[in-house]
Amino acid sequence: MPSQSTRPRALRAPRTMFRPVSSKPDLVAQEHEILNLWHDRRIFARLRAQNAGRERWSFLDGPITANNPMGVHHAWGRAYKDLFQRFWAMHGRDQRYQNGFDCQGLWVEVNVERDLGFTSKRDIEDYGIAEFVSLCKQRVLTYAARQTEQSIRLGMWMDWNDPHELRRLRDRLAEDPSQKVTISGTGGTEVTDTAEMLVGRLGLPELGGSYFTFSNENNFLIWSFLAECHRRGWLYKGHDTMPWCARCGTGISQHEMTEGYADRQDPGLTIKFPLTERPGESLLVWTTTPWTLTSNVAAAVGEDLRYVKVRQGDEVYWLGRGTVKHALEGPFQVLEERPGRELEGWRYAGPFDELPAVQTAFAGSDGKPSYEHRVVVWDEVGEEEGTGIVHIAPGCGAEDFALGKSLDLPMIAPLDENGVVIPGFGPYSGRDVRDVAEPILESLRHKHRFYRLETITHRYPHCWRCGTPLVFRLVDEWYISMGPVYDVPRDQLTPEQVDASLRYQIMESVDGIKWIPGFGYERELDWLLNMHDWMISKKRYWGLALPIYDCACGTINVVGSREDLAERAVEGWDQFDGHTPHRPYVDAVKIRCTGCGEPVARIADVGNPWLDAGIVPFSTMHYRSEPDFWRQWFPADFVTESFPGQFRNWFYSLLAMSTVLRREPPFRTLFGYALVFGEDGRQMHKSWGNAIEFDEAAERMGVDVMRWMFANARPEDNINFGWHAADEARRRLLVLWNVYSFFVTYARLADWEPTAKAPTVAKRGPLDRWILSRVAGLAAEVEEDLREYDALDAARAIDAFIEELSTWYLRRSRKRFSRGAGAADRAAAFATMHATLVALVRVLAPILPFMADAVYQNIVVAGEVPNVPDSVHLTGWPTAELSGLRDRSLETAMAVVMRVVDLVRTLRGQAGIKVRQPLARMWIALPGAELVERETLLALAADEVNVKSIELIGDESELVDRRVKPLLPKIGKKLGSAIPAVMAAARENRFEILADGSVRMGGVTLAADEVEILATPRPGTVVAHDEGLVVVIDTELTPELRAEGDARELQRAIQDARKESGVELDDEVRIKVDAPAAARTTLEPFIRSVQAETRSTIVFGAVPPSVETIAVELDSGAVTIWLAGKAVAP
RNA sequence: GGGGGAGUAGCUCAACGGUCAGAGCACGGCUCUUAUACAGCCUCGGUUGGAGGUUCGAAUCCUCCCUCCCCUACCA
Structure with missing residues (x-):
């Protein structure tokens, strides 16, 4: 890994030092700091440079409608998009990083109309189509800029336009579309053109940045698609009664019907x-x-x-x-x-x-x-x-x-x-x-x-845009024929039949795609089989100008490109030249009819907006200008969008257009997810009080919390999004944060630095080797999940790891980080924890880009680890680097130990003996034979549960009875109706174990591999068992044990007093203990160790009246504790 | 109307046909801790929507019914 360090070397203390970390982080503020850091250090640009020219991973972004601010429902999909782009970048894949904005169509028109107070199409015509169309473009630029800012806030890395440039362009367009403007593209190149034409050139190679479906290239490529449909005889004018929205003044196609049923x-x-x-x-x-x-x-x-x-x-x-x-x-x-x-x-x-x-x-x-x-x-x-x-x-x-x-x-x-x-x-x-x-x-x-x-109530179609009930109206509309549906299974169709029917050709494209979840495949095929011809016309103003010239002589002329139009134009070209291919300017051009030679005008209709979105695998990948480039990026490796609706919309139009133009699938893998609902499981509505705006969510819960919630959602289910769910997600992340905070706090106290000497991994204790093995396994597992686009499993694995890191590794290792620990062991602990956290944040980076880099910036960059990049996002995926740390048998053994601890805690609870009270011994029986490093691991368990010694027992132990568990899946079929008798015998412990390991019970003989032998408690013993693991504790408390328990209790009380008084971690304090003689005698032998543990000086004696004291019930009597103050410095 | 999916603890969801239906959250109780309220444990909670059937055994498979969701459909 090449060093990417460019950060300025500020003056600092002589020793390398991590910055202090609060255990209560302000995640939102931290995210803003990280955004600035990424910006200042150009991390994203450097990532792109690092991967340029390497193996590609082609992501195709489904365009977001640039018509309103982005919502939290968009954030779900965008979190996935960013997650997988980052994941593949960590594998060195070159990517295009092109976001898309959907720009044309009724969505935008309706809002512009509303802003102007218009109620009908007449209002628009009176206002002027050119001005209206310009306002539509301006609205798109406004919200493209806004959504760009919001997406950046989400942490989404794309080749973003500068939002200020978009707004400037909008303002120039509003002033005078024909004025010359110079803007700089995302690559730094400057381009000068009229404001109107620059808008039409957004996203094209010379400017870079997001693609806009209103771009000239997008529109003209759709023209070529339609010309191709016409050439094959699939484009036609239909005369029919269609569902019609009277408010919008337009027909509603089959694609658009469903949303509006109510x-x-x-x-x-x-x-x-x-x-x-x-x-x-x-x-x-x-x-x-x-x-x-x-x-x-x-x-x-x-x-x-x-x-x-x-x-x-x-x-x-x-x-x-x-x-x-x-x-x-x-x-x-x-x-x-x-x-x-x-x-x-x-x-x-x-x-x-x-x-x-x-x-x-x-x-x-x-x-x-x-x-x-x-x-x-x-x-x-x-x-x-x-x-x-x-x-x-x-x-x-x-x-x-x-x-x-x-x-x-x-x-x-x-x-x-x-x-x-x-x-x-x-x-x-x-x-x-x-x-x-x-x-x-x-x-x-x-x-x-x-x-x-x-009065009857029935399901009736409404306009999906404005909610107006539809009427049915006799109209002329334009269609693309889907071809016949044959009444035979698909595998029995002849090639000729398929060639004659577009729908079956699209199905062949569908076959070539991996659909996640799998039901998407059937759903899309079902839609294709049942869909009507595609109505592509809209009697509106803002959108693709359909290049159809319908001559009175009966000839239908379809123009396939701007050049084609220029060549065939007989009048009006001057009025159009210099404009984007939108109404009204394009309407001025008349062409010579190929049928009768007379001039013919364009039909007034604009196109269905799904045409705009469906062409993007071509328009954004330089299909016409750079065929080699296109071939490298097409088909896309991956698309991901919300499932509902897109089968008949974007997925459909992508498939249809790619099939017509290339007869191949436009993408290889599709990952679909469901909808974002409010916390109450209902759709978010402002009036229901369950709606959360993206900006509010980002600034109150933080985007990492949001991204964690999204990664933890089942994609095929709707997600119930709200503040409580966010709190829960944040709590999970804070566990990680607390581990990190602990580490940094103690590393600072110890002046530890990453370059410090530490024992080699092989020489470290099992706890260290175990957590390193676990994090190596985690990297491999998360990689496997994310390669399958399974963010949920990845998140679950991470969550389980954090849990074990915190509640087992750190809990068991805590003392090793303190002053009292041996130097070598302490060094091993710091080195292990550091390596674990560094590995962990690299695995976290695609999902939680902010928190991962925040941790990395401190423990790696501020800690001056040599020869590493200065952002976690410039590191590679760590599986290979870590694979040498795997030790599966150690992981298996540790799992048993953790289970033992669980069981002892349960037993203590049952017996009413606190963990603070030491116990003399416990007995355990282990399942199976092998438990690597048994002595050391069991010592861990003994210490954790405060038991002095552990004795291993075998099955023959008198502490337990044996039980037989017949393995039903193995014997069920064989024995049939004999089962109840066998099970009854098992329950009542009527069985005989034979010399060869087989078992006679319930009138039959079961082979050794058909049963499991379990240990089970005898009455009167405190025993717990689990999958063959048996744990027994000795509940007898000797006076010595009780005394030790009292000492622990006292120690605990003093810690409490420290906490209450708010003294600093390493302050020495003076403690006065008022105890009866018996208690004093009991405690005396332990006082030295209690003083050491609690950084205090303990004096026995009377406590003055009216001071804050703590009363403690000890076995040897009730005592009162008073924290008299800080010790005077020597 | 047709097709698909789902009904499991108060809520969100698990459980290759295998004998005690489990997690998380919520509620209640307890515990641990120089990570200082971060965390852990325990208890409570169920006629697995209903009724039949197949099977030694059903949350799981089959039939019917009830409820909800999704897809699809201009029935007037």
């Missing part, structure tokens, strides 16, 4: 259609959308359904037999029954025949009606809801439209793009569709067509 209350209206040829009789029809009644054309019945004629009072109705119970109100009498087919062709009076639009639609060439409302047959009709007779309005519903088309029915389309009823609809014209239900109802009542009104 329960909604609607009228369930039943009305009468009087039959022309059957006076006094009416059809009963049911609808939940009264406004569509103005456009009624037919009434559909099921061919084979049964229909009944019923009388209610003076009225006679027809309706489905199966619907009478729920559809009719009040008593009725059935008069007649017929199958639906016999109703076909019946004429009826429509509900709004008086409207001019209806009359016009039904009129023949002579102006007289050529069509009348009639009953038609339709196999979709059911009887679960309504009346079994379906109101058909082909201009208001997709299925109605399809039926109308097949029967050649007239179409009545009542709505304009803003959801306002068009002229020709009498009193309803000019009114918003949402406001016409009431007057329509009134009119129907007035005309005696009303039968019944109820």
